[in-house]
Every structure is written in structure tokens, then in C-alpha cells.
Amino acid sequence: CSEKVLHECILSSDSACLLSGPDVVLVIAPTHIHGTKGQPLLLPVEYNFAIKDVDIQGSWHLKNKSNGLTHLVTFRNKTVIADMHMEYTNKFSFHPPNASLKINRLDDTEEGEYELTINIRFSNDAQPVKKTKSIKVTVDVPVSRPLIRLTPATAAIEDKDNVTLSCWVQNGTRVQYRWLRET
Numbered sequence: 001c002s003e004k005v006l007h008e009c010i011l012s013s014d015s016a017c018l019l020s021g022p023d024v025v026l027v028i029a030p031t032h033i034h035g036t037k038g039q040p041l042l043l044p045v046e047y048n049f050a051i052k053d054v055d056i057q058g059s060w061h062l063k064n065k066s067n068g069l070t071h072l073v074t075f076r077n078k079t080v081i082a083d084m085h086m087e088y089t090n091k092f093s094f095h096p097p098n099a100s101l102k103i104n105r106l107d108d109t110e111e112g113e114y115e116l117t118i119n120i121r122f123s124n125d126a127q128p129v130k131k132t133k134s135i136k137v138t139v140d141v142p143v144s145r146p147l148i149r150l151t152p153a154t155a156a157i158e159d160k161d162n163v164t165l166s167c168w169v170q171n172g173t174r175v176q177y178r179w180l181r182e183t
Helices: none
Strands: 007-010 017-020 032-036 041-043 053-066 068-076 077-081 092-095 102-103 113-122 129-140 147-151 164-168
Touching: 032 041, 041 129, 068 092
Parallel strands: 032 129
Antiparallel strands: 007 017, 041 102, 053 068, 053 113, 068 077, 092 102, 113 129, 147 164
């Protein structure tokens, strides 16, 4: 491959050079993931190239309302670089050979925009290719059993009496209520 086209060149497993345009997707990741509070959540990342003879360096950051921008982990190839904040050591797991990140136990504080920045240097190219992916994570709290209250709470209600039914849950996100009446 010529040096001019080198950063648009992907090495396949047989070391043949595949030319591609600027729109080629080298890194694949979803843009939005819903997770459940208290459960693990994997932020999956896949490479669209053979990783043999490729040098990969990257880092994950979290942007959210409570903490602003937080550095989570830096890695090079399959190795985590030990500059991870001590408070995040047990919260996140890095999953080589790709750049997937696992949130071990999802909490409200992990809701936000996760940004992955990767520098990819192919074996025959001196200049790395920089790719950035963002994944929005929303945390859903499981909905508790609904509670219903009848007002007035009397034993006997006449046909002409007014009653009020109230429904609520103690826990849950994005809860919707729907009343149905049988005739």
C-alpha cells in the first residue's frame, strides 16, 4: 500500500491490503444501551480488522451530570495500563482482545455518555488512525409491585358515590400507568 492510502488500508488475515474509503468502519459499538440497576452491563466493541501486527492504544471516559468527565481506564493492545483510579478498580473490567468495557454492577452514577478513543497503528504505517465511539448508557430501576388505594376507604359504596383510585410504585424508572374499565 502506498503511504498516502495507508491509514485507509486494512490488513486482512492473509496480509493483503484492502483499500477503503474514509467511511470505512474500523470500530463497531452501539450508540445506546439500557441497563438494569444492580446488574452487570457490557459495553461491546468489535474491531473490523485483523488485530495481528496491529498496535492499539485507547482509553475509556465517562461524561455524566454528577462527576463531569471521568477517566476510567487506559489500555495498550491487551494490557491495562495501571493508571486507573483506585475507586474504579472494582467497578469496571476491561475485556481484550477488543476494547469492550464491563460495568460489574450498574448503579445510577454510571448513567451517562461513555467515550472510547482508540489509536490504531497498522504494521506498515507510521501514522496511527484515531477513532472515537460514544455509547449512551441509561440505568433502569426495576419497577416494584404497584400499590392501589381506594378513597374513601369505606366498606360500602353506593352507585352515586364518587371514588378515587390512586396507583403508585415505590421503585422504578420510566413507569407508565394505564387504567382499564370493563363495561
